[in-house]
Amino acid sequence: MGHLALGPGRARAAAWQAALLLLLGACATSGALAQNNGAQNNGAQNDGTKTGAAARLVPAFPNLRFSKPVALLQAPGDPTRWYVVEQTGRVMVFDDDPAVGETRVFIDLRKRVNARGFEAGLLGMAFHPDYQANGQVILSYTRGRRNLTSVISRFFADDARQVLDPASERVVLTVDQPFRNHNGGQVTFGPDGFLYIGFGDGGAGGDPRGNGQNTDTLLGAMLRIDVDRGDPYGIPPDNPFAAGGGRPEIYAWGLRNPWRWSFDAATGDLWVGDVGQNRIEEIDIVVKGGNYGWNVREGSEPFRGGRRPGAGLIAPVAEYNHDFGCSVTGGYVYRGAEIPALVGTYVFGDFCSGRFWGLAPDGGGGHTMAPLFEESINLSSFGEAHDGRLFAVDLKGALFQIVAAE
Ligand SMILES: [Ca+2]
Structure with a gap:
């Protein structure tokens, strides 16, 4: 991540869509665009129109601006409000109304968070499933001066669920970076x-310490822990290394930087956008115990002489090279009612290029990748409403909604 690619006009869209089709054709013959089980995707037959005409991006809350927003979510049981995580250290809350003109502070951690650095700061938030009853919220941030530490902490809301109490912090887990x-x-x-x-x-670059393939470190991995049992947490008994062989928190590994990911609201599948090194951005469906290849592979290709697919490494569901962007931002499988043509399609995009794609089931167990649209935003994240509406977050401060194309 790092550079801005601004101002690609709509006139260019046709050109890059055509180029993407060429890429997909090349990928299909080289196996570079493969479905999860390693079988080849029929991307070469993609005509670019299945989802390409389905959706567009519009300003969602045009009166609101945020400080480096990186996450957008709703609380369980409350469809009336939105919460925005600002990388600079606050969480803001506002009403789900396009005309809304006011936000208020849900929690301010600016003095506790080290947000100096492009990828540091307040980075994530999760409402406990029983939030309305127990007031628990998990926050994820980086702290420290010379050296960063990633912190996963539990906080508690007031009785009216209006604010999170900064003094209620209980650290769950830390990892030195x-x-x-x-x-x-x-x-x-x-x-x-x-x-x-x-x-x-x-x-750094290239994973110099080999953390991606090392299951004795929490780095380069998706973790799964039980915050309702144990102190400060428990291990789900069916985690891959619950009985030994690696860190028991690990759910899947071989990931480079799983920046944004989601669970399909209908199927529970875990879709992960894993940011690439210099060449390939990838989308994975992550399963328990899966090894997603980094740093022996970047996407479906060997990285610096690493081994070929098939040696126990799970290939991406989809990928694109750096002709089309520089840093993938994982999205959501669309399960809303407003865009029937998009239902069941995984929507994701690229931070640098502002290009959005859809991955639609191809009927044979794989997926077909097609461009959706392109906008001049720095796509930091997506947000999914309880009713399935999909939103896109621009690190520059604005929120957008994905709506049906006219
Ligand atoms: Ca991978």
């Missing part, structure tokens, strides 16, 4: 009630 980038940082409760945590490989 050897370098300042690739901090991952999303936290989300899964449909199984366990807390999932995404951590990057520790940073």
